Amino acid sequence: MKNILITGGAGYIGSHTAVELIKAGYRPIIIDDLSNSQEKVLERLEEITGMKIPFYLGDCADRSLLDQIAKDHKLSGVIHFAAFKAVGESTQKPLKYYKNNVGSLVALLEFMEAHSILDLVFSSSCTVYGQPDTLPVTEDTPRKEAESPYGNTKKVCEDILVDLIKSKSDLKIISLRYFNPIGAHPSGKIGELPSGVPNNLVPFVTQTAAGIREKLTVFGDDYYTPDGSCVRDFIHVMDLADAHVKALSFLENKNTNFYDVFNVGTGNGNTVLEVIHTFEEVNDLKLNYEIGPRRPGDVVKIWADTTKINQVLGWYPKNSLADSLRDSWNWEKKLNE
Numbered sequence: 001m002k003n004i005l006i007t008g009g010a011g012y013i014g015s016h017t018a019v020e021l022i023k024a025g026y027r028p029i030i031i032d033d034l035s036n037s038q039e040k041v042l043e044r045l046e047e048i049t050g051m052k053i054p055f056y057l058g059d060c061a062d063r064s065l066l067d068q069i070a071k072d073h074k075l076s077g078v079i080h081f082a083a084f085k086a087v088g089e090s091t092q093k094p095l096k097y098y099k100n101n102v103g104s105l106v107a108l109l110e111f112m113e114a115h116s117i118l119d120l121v122f123s124s125s126c127t128v129y130g131q132p133d134t135l136p137v138t139e140d141t142p143r144k145e146a147e148s149p150y151g152n153t154k155k156v157c158e159d160i161l162v163d164l165i166k167s168k169s170d171l172k173i174i175s176l177r178y179f180n181p182i183g184a185h186p187s188g189k190i191g192e193l194p195s196g197v198p199n200n201l202v203p204f205v206t207q208t209a210a211g212i213r214e215k216l217t218v219f220g221d222d223y224y225t226p227d228g229s230c231v232r233d234f235i236h237v238m239d240l241a242d243a244h245v246k247a248l249s250f251l252e253n254k255n256t257n258f259y260d261v262f263n264v265g266t267g268n269g270n271t272v273l274e275v276i277h278t279f280e281e282v283n284d285l286k287l288n289y290e291i292g293p294r295r296p297g298d299v300v301k302i303w304a305d306t307t308k309i310n311q312v313l314g315w316y317p318k319n320s321l322a323d324s325l326r327d328s329w330n331w332e333k334k335l336n337e
């Protein structure tokens with residue numbers, strides 16, 4: 001059984017990926033400092049998978065801890081999720097974001113080279129495209145001026161990976177540019193756990209439906225889109241998790257010194273109002289919402305061209321928007337039980 005180190009594996013996307021890795025016959029090993037997650041996720045993962053996952057509490061930039069993990073387990077690859085992701089906070093505390101997001105990647109790459117651990121999947125983001133001039137976006141769509149220091153950390157990290165491969169490093173690396181991950185494991189045992197008031201749409205929707213928030217504000221309905229609200233490509237987190245498994249197994253069959261980038265989305269754009277109405281329909285409830293002003297800095301519309309990941313990795317999403325919103329609500333309900 002191959003051991004895969006998952007940095008940030010107690011977090012939203014990492015925890016779902018751990019489930020999919022186990023299903024595919026890998027053994028995940030998690031390192032997480034719990035700065036944005038909770039230790040009980042580990043118990044939940046055990047309940048879902050029937051497997052106890054080795055867990056290391058700490059910073060994935062801590063080389064002595066990484067060396068200890070490599071001593072305890074022969075690692076064949078790494079999936080690097082660990083990062084800070086609050087866009088607003090990153091504009092207030094840019095150094096916190098550069099230090100963690102860029103610093104942890106550099107530390108991890110040094111560690112991988114030192115131990116000849118060659119395969120890496122890196123969490124990038126559609127944020128690197130900013131507001132693209134043409135839609136849908138392919139991997140060749142030019143990256144834009146980042147909307148935030150957070151977005152810029154993802155661009156810088158991608159650039160570091162490109163430079164490393166140019167330097168003839170033996171590493172084999174895939175960056176996955178995620179679009180908007182939503183949904184939860186169908187069991188409702190793991191899901192997204194935003195701390196404080198959610199910034200993202202779907203956690204705000206589910207918390208409003210649960211009565212934790214009084215009402216949802218739709219940030220603008222006067223954009224040049226089918227119903228005036230913004231358009232995003234919402235991808236079920238289990239499908240996103242599966243993309244990591246496909247990326248890893250693809251890397252295993254590659255020769256050394258390899259880098260590529262893939263979009264991970266559904267290939268469809270949905271408006272914010274479509275999300276609300278689909279959520280109401282699939283869960284048979286009414287959501288308290290109002291139309292409010294535009295949110296400064298919002299991208300108006302973006303969705304992925306997924307031809308490359310479909311053809312090269314053989315990855316296709318299995319879940320619809322309705323499936324995702326049903327699973328998001330199932331998770332939120334169970335949280336409040």
Ligand code: NAD
Nearest residue numbers: 008011012013032033034035036037059060082083123125
């Ligand atoms: P998350 O906050 O739920 O998970 C990240 C995990 O990393 C958390 O458990 C946190 O405690 C941990 N962590 C942070 N810094 C660490 C460090 N230095 N050492 C060890 N652990 C650390 O976030 P997520 O939504 O699961 O995102 C995972 C990755 O995907 C991030 O890199 C994020 O930038 C990227 N991403 C997320 C989205 C999204 O909308 N959720 C979209 C695009 C890209």
Ligand code: WQD
Nearest residue numbers: 087125127199200201202204217218219230232272295298
């Ligand atoms: C989606 C749409 C809002 C909340 C963020 C990050 C980006 C990337 C993905 C990580 C927008 C609208 C939201 C609300 C609303 N993350 N909305 N009312 O804007 O695509 O991007 O997540 O890499 O970097 O910036 O996601 O969920 O915040 O918003 O109307 O209360 O929902 O205006 O149109 P976004 P989001």
